[in-house]
Amino acid sequence: MDGTVTLQKSRLKKQKSVENIFKTIFLIFGMFSIAFVIFISIFLIISGVPAITKIGFFKFMFGTKWASTAAKPSFGILPFILTSVYGTCGALLVSVPVGIFCAVYLAKMAPGPVAAAVREAVDLLAAIPSVVYGLFGMIIIVPSVRKLFNLPDGANLFSATVVLAIMVLPSIISESETALRAVPKEYEEGSLALGATYTETVFKVSLPAARSGVLTSVILGTGRAIGEAMAVMMVAGNVANMPGIFKSVRFLTTAVASEMSYSSGLQRQALFSIALVLFFFIIMINVVLRKLTSKGEVK
């Protein structure tokens, strides 16, 4: 008897030490992602703040003129901020209703095989690299916009917004669909049993019940739209204008990307500052997302 007890004890001890080793390994790997976030934050702050202090916060944020390579350079990024905001909002204006209706159709109405096929297409849409969206935009959307609205050039905010709307769609659809599917069947039965039609049930019970998931999908879409660089660079015309629907514009992301390769001095520092502003936007979006999801859990 004593033998088994000691055996068990030593086994337990061994198990414990193995357990501890694994815990440490997981901790180290877990730390990696946090470390990157911290490094990037520090890097952006260190490299982004000097230009802002040199140029002046208000002049930088609310200056309407960006002329980084002029003899008398001017570094106002309001055109980029507004372009990013308008482009994102415009994209959401289209993709939120379309995405939610599509999600409702997939989760609640489409017959099995059709839903599976559409879902497959949506997943594929999400997996397409953004440069491909850019190509599609250059070859199809830009010329169509030019012809449709009789413009000298079709590469403008409108085209970029259309491309963004398409790119944002998959995140809204799949996230909203998941939320809609998670709505307990009992809610829907309860509504049907009160004499509501199926459509009434979906829109008055299921969709409100899935509210927090649907909002999350919209926020995720916002994040994707505001952070997108490659595709919009290819279709937005890339001129640092104050935004107008048919003007060539530059987004926050494309402002950094298009000048980085040949920038120097204060210009280069200002580009880092733009990245810092963009980073701040993304953080704000994440904070909102966190607020919404935690609210959804508490009920």
Next chain:
Amino acid sequence: MIFTEKRQGDFMSSVIETKDLNLWYGKHHALMDINMAVPKNQITALIGPSGCGKSTFLRTLNRMNDQIEGVRIEGEISLRGENIKNLDANVLRSRVGMVFQKANPFPMSIYDNIAYGPRILGVHKKKELDEIVETSLKQAAIWDECKDRLKTSALGMSGGQQQRLCIARALAVKPEVLLLDESTSALDPVSTSKIEDLLLELKKKYTIIMVTHNMQQAARIADRTAFFLLGELIEYDNTEKIFSHPADKRTEDYITGRFG
């Protein structure tokens, strides 16, 4: 029509009648030749072991089985002499209300839960809705417990309160018949007895059909009891008769606890 009237004469006045009702889930024959007349303003209990078809039968009465794929129904169900096949499913369901096994208040305020049905039916005036909400909650004997928090979420109520809220919600559309599908099985004895008292009160105005696993419950509150077994209606009679002198051996075996 003449036939129906004659039958109505036989059983006081019946609200729901089924004639040779058969139901299949795919190949499974779940209900066999059910003939039953449910009398007005009484509580009718459906009892029987799990899988005997009593819940299926109940859900056929307000066509909730229409939702399920592969269901085939033959025979006739009439609501006050009208074949329910000729009614819109949603019209039927506003006349034949249902309370489920698990309380299922919508994730909205108490007020909006009750007002949901009336709003669907086109009542939008605040005054009218206020009145419906108050009377429905009073009818379900829950008004005093929640009148001060009508705007708070219904999900914050206790299980028993939620179930009475669901009864109130069903009453808000002024149904003729109320179906209860094991609606007290998840509740504690105190909540259960509250709901039983409530049902005894409600039968003055409504016709109630309830599925229950609890035979004491059937014996306590039902006027008539139907015993189902393997998709067949074995015996259907006054509750007293079923529990004291069952005509069928199988009924006796079941109520004395020999199986089930």
